[in-house]
Amino acid sequence: MAEHSALFEGLRAYRLIAGMWVRSSMTYRTSFVVTAFGNLTMTGMDFVGILLMFSQVDSLGGWSLPEVAFLYGLSVTAFGIADLALGSMDVLGARMRDGSFDTLLVRPAPVLAQVGADRFALRRLGRITQGAVVLGWALVSVDVDWSVPKALLVPVMVGSGAAIFSAVFVAGAAFQIFAQDAAEVQNAFTYGGTTLLQYPPAVFGRDLVRGVTFVLPLAFVNWVPAAYVLGRPYPVGLPHWAAFASPLVAVVCVALAGLAWRTGLRSYRSTGS
Amino acid sequence: MTGMDSGFIELDGVEKVFDVRRKTGFMRRELRQVRAVDSISFRVERGEMVGYIGPNGAGKSTTIKMLTGILTPSAGRLRVAGIDPSRERIRLAHRIGVVFGQRTTLWWDLPLVDSYRLMHRMYRIPDARYRENLGRLVELLDLGDLLDVPVRQLSLGQRMRGDIAAALLHDPEVLYLDEPTIGLDVVSKAKVREFLRELNAERGTTVLLTTHDLQDIEQLCKRVMVIDHGRLMYDGPLAGLHEAGESERTLVVDLERELPPIEAPEPARVVRVDGPRQWLAFPAAQSAAPLVARIAAEYPLVDLSVREPDIEAVIAKMYAEQAERAAS
Numbered sequence: 001m002a003e004h005s006a007l008f009e010g011l012r013a014y015r016l017i018a019g020m021w022v023r024s025s026m027t028y029r030t031s032f033v034v035t036a037f038g039n040l041t042m043t044g045m046d047f048v049g050i051l052l053m054f055s056q057v058d059s060l061g062g063w064s065l066p067e068v069a070f071l072y073g074l075s076v077t078a079f080g081i082a083d084l085a086l087g088s089m090d091v092l093g094a095r096m097r098d099g100s101f102d103t104l105l106v107r108p109a110p111v112l113a114q115v116g117a118d119r120f121a122l123r124r125l126g127r128i129t130q131g132a133v134v135l136g137w138a139l140v141s142v143d144v145d146w147s148v149p150k151a152l153l154v155p156v157m158v159g160s161g162a163a164i165f166s167a168v169f170v171a172g173a174a175f176q177i178f179a180q181d182a183a184e185v186q187n188a189f190t191y192g193g194t195t196l197l198q199y200p201p202a203v204f205g206r207d208l209v210r211g212v213t214f215v216l217p218l219a220f221v222n223w224v225p226a227a228y229v230l231g232r233p234y235p236v237g238l239p240h241w242a243a244f245a246s247p248l249v250a251v252v253c254v255a256l257a258g259l260a261w262r263t264g265l266r267s268y269r270s271t272g273s
Numbered sequence: 274m275t276g277m278d279s280g281f282i283e284l285d286g287v288e289k290v291f292d293v294r295r296k297t298g299f300m301r302r303e304l305r306q307v308r309a310v311d312s313i314s315f316r317v318e319r320g321e322m323v324g325y326i327g328p329n330g331a332g333k334s335t336t337i338k339m340l341t342g343i344l345t346p347s348a349g350r351l352r353v354a355g356i357d358p359s360r361e362r363i364r365l366a367h368r369i370g371v372v373f374g375q376r377t378t379l380w381w382d383l384p385l386v387d388s389y390r391l392m393h394r395m396y397r398i399p400d401a402r403y404r405e406n407l408g409r410l411v412e413l414l415d416l417g418d419l420l421d422v423p424v425r426q427l428s429l430g431q432r433m434r435g436d437i438a439a440a441l442l443h444d445p446e447v448l449y450l451d452e453p454t455i456g457l458d459v460v461s462k463a464k465v466r467e468f469l470r471e472l473n474a475e476r477g478t479t480v481l482l483t484t485h486d487l488q489d490i491e492q493l494c495k496r497v498m499v500i501d502h503g504r505l506m507y508d509g510p511l512a513g514l515h516e517a518g519e520s521e522r523t524l525v526v527d528l529e530r531e532l533p534p535i536e537a538p539e540p541a542r543v544v545r546v547d548g549p550r551q552w553l554a555f556p557a558a559q560s561a562a563p564l565v566a567r568i569a570a571e572y573p574l575v576d577l578s579v580r581e582p583d584i585e586a587v588i589a590k591m592y593a594e595q596a597e598r599a600a601s
Contacts (some may be wrong), residue, residue, distance in 0.1 A: 009363075016394055024382040028422070103378050105343040108366035108396060266459045269359065271291060 006110055012122035013109030018120035027123060032123065040126035043080075045073060046198065047134055056144040061202030066141035067230055068200060073135025074154075074222040078161025079190070080128035086166050089118035090183035096268075097180055105250035106267075112261055117174060126173060142230065150229045151258035155245065161221035167253035168216070174257070174264035193218045208237045220249040280316025281479055287313050287349035289335050289503075309335040311503035312349070319446070322473045322480040323488035324511075327500040328378050333483045336500065337449055339483070341371055354446055367396060370440035374452030377436055385435050386420040390443060390545065396443035403442065410438040410581040413468050431463025437465065441472070448472070450482040452549065454489055466492050487581050512558060520582040520590065524553040529573035530586060538567060549575075 025032050050072060054065045092115055095101040104114045123259075144150065172186030179185070193216070201209045201223050213219040213236050227234050228243030289310040294302045310332045325355055326449050327333050338344040339351060342358035342365050351358060356365045367421065380390040393403045411417050416432040419427060425457055427435060440448060454462045454468075470493060472478050484490060490497050497514055499507040507514055514520075526535065526548050534543040534551065541555035561579050566572055568574060 013395065016391060020380055020383065020387070020391055023387065024380060027382045098376075100372075100376055101341050102338065103371075103376060104375060105362065106366055106369070106371045108363045110363075249346050266345075269343065270347075 010110040010113035013113040014117045015036060017114060017117035021120040022122055036123040036126055039123045043127045043130045058240060061200040063200040066138050069134050069138035070142055071222050072198040073131050073138050075194050076131030077128055077135055078158050078221050079194035081162035081171060082165035084124040086116045086134060086169040087124055089169050090186055091118055092173050093176040093183050095181040102180055111265060133220055146231060153225050153229055157222055157225050160250040161264050163250035164253050165219055167257035170257040171260045174260035177264035177268050179218050182243050197222055217249045220246040281319040282352060283352045285350040287351050288347045308503050315508055320477040321477055322494050324494035324497040325481055325483045331501045332503040333500055341369060341449060368446050370445035372440045372450045372453055373520040374455045377432055378439060379435055381425050382423055384421045384423055386388060386437055386600040392439055392442045393514040398443050402490060406442050410571050414438050424565050430457045433457060434596050442583040451481060452484055453482060454486055469493055491544055520557040522557045523580040525578045526551045526568060527576040529575055535572060537550040
């Protein structure tokens with residue numbers, strides 16, 4: 001049997017399992033259509049809230065509506081991609097409690113890929129669609145002198161942001177190995193994080209902004225690079241090049257999350273709990 | 274390659290110690306170590322069919338989890354087909370099949386055959402081999418009419434057969450079964466047992482099964498291992514287990530009317546009387562025929578049945594005797 005890299009094997013297993021979940025959800029076609037539509041509407045309500053706010057005020061922390069929409073679109077699109085890819089990792093704790101996690105460990109595929117693909121659901125495309133629509137509107141509406149670096153930063157932000165949120169999902173899953181009922185803690189960081197990033201940093205306290213810059217670096221999903229694109233001051237006194245640091249931050253987050261996952265899995269296999 | 278003299282499954286002083294944290298106060302935790310598997314050694318040759326039994330919490334599942342690479346042993350040496358399961362989990366996975374009796378690995382909402390197609394691709398089973406194996410398993414396990422049925426609509430017995438097929442599509446050299454007949458009706462049990470016997474005889478698949486049902490062992494396994502409190506209490510033929518545990522079978526006799534206790538030849542004796550029904554205990558190793566003949570000749574017999582010894586009772590008795598021997 002040919003030896004393949006763990007990454008190749010992982011992606012292959014992910015594709016196979018995700019495909020099975022898609023087919024499973026298609027056996028209830030009506031339910032799929034309804035939940036997909038519901039998903040799109042529900043996530044859209046967030047933005048309706050922001051629109052309502054702007055019907056009363058002209059700016060939020062000094063940011064105009066198109067500028068806030070820019071933050072919103074970036075945050076929701078990046079999070080939506082991570083949520084589509086790994087959004088069901090919060091069922092891991094339940095799988096450990098009922099013992100079905102063990103059945104994944106006897107399969108010839110990386111466990112992380114199997115857990116990541118668990119309950120894969122195409123209805124989550126709703127969030128990405130909605131985020132992309134708002135981002136598209138923001139891009140044509142913001143008052144920006146577009147340059148090549150600024151234009152390039154937009155896809156870089158979406159990609160790096162998706163990777164950073166994915167890392168948070170994986171780290172949360174690793175944490176669930178130790179605390180099997182901690183799914184809500186994970187949700188606080190993922191869903192909570194994306195909501196936070198939909199608003200300008202100026203509306204939050206300094207300590208919170210520092211926390212999401214240096215501790216859990218969600219600020220690199222959009223706040224820091226978007227501040228450069230929009231020509232606004234950085235949330236905390238960061239150097240000029242920090243706007244281009246998102247991919248690097250993403251790589252570090254993914255590496256740390258991978259390490260946390262390995263530690264968690266090793267601990268599970270040595271303690272069984 | 275493993276040497277000729279080494280077993281297919283080898284355990285040498287294998288231990289598994291769990292740290293159990295118990296809450297003793299608001300922030301205080303007491304750390305206690307639980308030895309789930311305590312220095313177990315055995316070897317199973319290729320093609321053997323072995324029953325692995327013991328009470329709940331004895332360490333059966335922990336042993337199976339170490340053999341399948343789910344758990345890492347705390348100490349000792351463990352090899353399956355020459356592979357260290359905890360270090361080469363994925364390589365091992367291609368060579369073993371696992372059936373968890375109470376946990377299906379089939380896809381609930383999809384037709385049964387879809388789960389098999391996933392196995393086909395996940396295990397990279399060559400197309401011709403997959404078709405051949407699927408055809409054979411469908412025939413032997415009587416799955417022909419079920420392939421297009423969503424798994425959620427299958428009965429427990431059908432699902433178990435489906436799960437067994439799923440575990441064998443990639444031609445594993447060893448099959449682990451955890452309670453393969455639990456909850457099944459008599460017909461399904463018989464089908465599963467017959468299939469396992471054929472699998473073992475014709476394809477030489479090594480089979481290790483845990484069970485609570487002594488009939489599984491009686492009809493399938495020449496060899497049985499008993500584990501209790503993490504230790505291997507017995508390893509040998511089933512008949513020897515009855516001797517070791519001095520287990521008894523029970524003859525239930527229905528007479529025409531209420532009568533005083535039957536005067537049975539030693540060592541058989543009446544243990545219970547309830548109206549016209551009487552219960553007689555006799556050594557499990559002994560044939561019931563002479564006893565039945567004698568009663569039929571001397572008493573107005575309506576009906577009778579023989580009850581096999583309960584595995585838990587056999588083990589409990591064996592355990593009590595060991596403790597007694599240790600004390601004296």
